[in-house]
Amino acid sequence: MGMQIALFGATGGTGLQVVEQALEAGHRIRALVRDPAKLPEREGLIVIxxxxxxxxxxNRCVQGADAVICSLGSHGKAEPVEDLGTQCILRAMQAHGPRRLIAVTSMGVGDSIEQVAAVFRAIMKLTLRRVMEAKERQEQAIMASDLDWTIVRPGGLTNGPRTGNYQSGLDKSIKATRISRADVADFILKELAAGDYIRATPAVSLP
Known part of the structure; x- marks a missing residue:
């Protein structure tokens, strides 16, 4: 039997893949979106x-959910939303009951910085500093909670197909190569079912 999933970041590239694959797997989605025209309702999908x-x-999105998936991204906004949005999600989960949270950040955050090639670390500092700082604060807030959380750290995201051919886990030898958003969604939903990485930060990237 499928779960009822509260999804944040549903109209982003990874979020859209989570919607497609979750509905295909028989789950039901409650998606919070600013512009409902970007995500038309269909069977199994409630747009808030x-x-x-x-x-x-x-709070409205989280109420009644069995689990929460957070794939918030800044997408060109003046100020990153990952950390403040996640704090709202954590408060809602504490108030309304679901304990399972899977959040997507990035390789290069926290103790995964050495998994990113030096040249890309330099680029990230120059062009993505505020976003990466927001993701750091996002991870810290999640880790400080008592929820059953998993923080998924993908490599560089592409719009390629779902292949299932990727490496994942806690091994620091996994490097930040490319991975499709579809494969990240595949990993998220497999982890939601398996619970192999409760209170852990698995990386996911191509071999």
Whole structure:
């Protein structure tokens, strides 16, 4: 029997893949989106209009869910939303009951920095500093909670197909190569079912 999943970041590249694959697997999705026109409702999908920084809207999305998936991204916004949006999600989960959280950040965050090639570390510092700092704060907030969390750290994201041919785990020898958003979604949903990485930070990337 499928789960009811509260999804944040549903109209981003990874979020859209989570929607497709979760519905295909028989799950039901409650997605919080600012613009419902970007995600038409269909069987198994409930679209809730609102912003991830609006606590009331986040509460409505989380209520009744069995698990929460967070794939929030800044997508060109003036200020990153990953950390503040995640804090709203954590408060909603504490208030309304679901304990299982899977959040997507990035390789290069926290203790995965050495898994990123030096040239890309330099680029990240120059062009993505504020986003990476927000992701650091996001991870710290999740880790400080008592929830059953998993933080998924993918390598560089592409729009390629789902292949299932990727490496994942806690081994620091996994490097930040490319991986499709479809394969990241595949890993998220497999982890939701298996629970192999509770309170852990698996990397996921191509071999």
């Amino acid at each position: 209009q609102g912003d991830a920084l609006d606590q009331d809207a986040v």
